[in-house]
Amino acid sequence: MRHVGTVAGREIRSLFVSPVAYVVLTLWAVLAGFFFLSNLIAFQTELVRMQQFGAFDMVRTVNLNDHLIMPFMGSMWIILIFAIPGVTMGLFASEKANGTQELLLTSPLTIWEIVLGKFLAGAVFVLLMTAVVAFFPGILFVYGDPELGKTLSGLLGLLLVSLTYVAVGAFASSVTSNQLIAFFLAFGVLLLFLMMPFIAELGATRGALGQEATAADLMRWLSTGSHFEQLLRGLVDTADLGYFAFVIGTFILLSKAAIESVRWR
Amino acid sequence: MSGDAPAIEASGLTKRYGEVLAVDDFTFSVGRGEVVGFLGPNGAGKTTTMRMLTGFVPPTDGTATIAGHDIFADPLAARRAVGYLPESPPLYPEMSVEGYLRYVATIKDVPRRVRREAVDRSLERCGLVEVRRRVIGALSKGFRQRVGLAQAIVHDPPVLILDEPTVGLDPIQIQEIRSLMADFAAPGEGETPRAVILSTHILPEVEAICRRVILIHQGRKVIDQPLSELIAGGQSLEEVFGRETSRDISAGAEGAMENAP
Incomplete structure (x- = not known):
């Protein structure tokens, strides 16, 4: 396992000499600024309106965490669906396109070292993305008094969602040598994960899944959103953490199988 | 061995x-x-x-x-x-010649203390000393092939x-x-x-x-x-x-x- 860091290090350096990392990070920072500002303005307007109508009871229930930080992080979540496949599309696909896969697989590396190294590289990148997001609520701590625990648990949620998406993206990249296909495959799977509760809802109202409550429940459980929301609310539950670990582990295993299949074809 | x-x-x-x-x-x-x-x-x-x-x-x-x-x-x-040069040399176009060889030496388990030496030796043997800091993607085909040879011998197999x-x-x-x-x-x-x-x-x-x-x-x-x-x-x-x-x-x-x- 000592070469996990070697593989990850090379990957990270490559990410930062290609424009992809900068494009994604710039876009991410700009969008974070935009969404933070728009949520801030909405928050302000709401507060002013409440005061105008003399709804002081409501004003007392309004807080920075639930009415500003939470919707802000919720918006960033949606951007992740576009951003992460852009970061992960090259993880394995470019090795295949370069022919360097042959170098990796004929070196004294284990498949685990390769796969975990790639995942670690993606993890470092999303840690950076989470840090960019963390900067904005950080401002609120200077001028206001949001709850620290809730904010941190929200950031943890965002990080876990990002890591889950990295695992999905890595898998998409492991099954093709074409980065564009890897991007859209990852995007498609993530979109499906996002739409899961709506599909379950649709099935339930139409009666198609009416009897199969378990199927609808399973879909709801599989969707990232519900688990992320718990963390955004400040509820760190092992069941939700377990969900993220489960999905990340599954997709890492799938990537490993896909890379290994080159040997057994 | x-x-x-x-x-x-x-x-x-x-x-x-x-x-x-x-x-x-x-x-x-x-x-x-x-x-x-x-x-x-x-x-x-x-x-x-x-x-x-x-x-x-x-x-x-x-x-x-x-x-x-x-x-x-x-x-x-x-x-x-084994040192292996596949039909198309397995190169990362965005890496420098030296950085690439150092990476290959690492994954081929060349011990850290002799790694620099190993890279220098293979650069020298393949006539790559003057392009060691160049980016691989910018090299001519002949030089790229030499880098391919250099990666095959960097761990002295x-x-x-x-x-x-x-x-x-x-x-x-x-x-x-x-x-x-x-x-x-x-x-x-x-x-x-x-x-x-x-x-x-x-x-x-x-x-x-x-x-x-x-x-x-x-x-x-x-x-x-x-x-x-x-x-x-x-x-x-x-x-x-x-x-x-x-x-x-x-x-x-x-x-x-x-x-x-």
Whole structure:
């Protein structure tokens, strides 16, 4: 396992000499600024309106965490669906396109070292993305008094969602040598994960899944959103953490199988 | 590494892709310090054989030992003992020559304290010293091929496997790569004697640097002889090659094997 860091290090350096990392990070920072500002303005307007109508009871229930930080992080979540496949599309696909896969697989590396190294590289990148997001609520701590625990648990949620998406993206990249296909495959799977509760809802109202409550429940459980929301609310539950670990582990295993299949074809 | 084991010992190597038999019961051995020309028409199974020896694909049947390490029982040690240049050099275009070689040295388990030395030595041997800080993607094809050779020898392996290293190069570059290859067979200072397998279908190349020839045709070994014996009696390698590869020895033509010289 000592070469996990070697593989990850090379990957990270490559990410930062290609424009992809900068494009994604710039876009991410700009969008974070935009969404933070728009949520801030909405928050302000709401507060002013409440005061105008003399709804002081409501004003007392309004807080920075639930009415500003939470919707802000919720918006960033949606951007992740576009951003992460852009970061992960090259993880394995470019090795295949370069022919360097042959170098990796004929070196004294284990498949685990390769796969975990790639995942670690993606993890470092999303840690950076989470840090960019963390900067904005950080401002609120200077001028206001949001709850620290809730904010941190929200950031943890965002990080876990990002890591889950990295695992999905890595898998998409492991099954093709074409980065564009890897991007859209990852995007498609993530979109499906996002739409899961709506599909379950649709099935339930139409009666198609009416009897199969378990199927609808399973879909709801599989969707990232519900688990992320718990963390955004400040509820760190092992069941939700377990969900993220489960999905990340599954997709890492799938990537490993896909890379290994080159040997057994 | 076990010192007296032959560099490469393959026994009954077989590779089947579904119905297609790419390599059929291939047995041979290569000693240290030997340079073997591995010949055969396109699609004869050269690349597949090399991929089995380097651990890229496992054989369907049979096995091989590299410097005494079985490719199944001890795959990491076997892979550590091989330097391999695939048909297209496995390069990262965005890395610098030096950074790339340092990376390869690391994943080939060259100990940290001698890594810099190993990289410097392979840069020097392949004539890459003046481009060491250049980005690989910006290099000419000849230089990229040299970087490919440099990565194959950076960990000073006892076995070197080169798959068509001169394809697509101009005559001057071919000459350069050839003299590098001849150089690799003779060990440099403090290096172990190497076994070199050179796959090619350029016959003059074989005549120039190999002392032994293995010819593979339709997945089977048809010739395994010293070059001097093969071209004794005035026939050229080209004639031998033409004669051996024009016969159909696939299923139903079993008898052909017995007539092989």
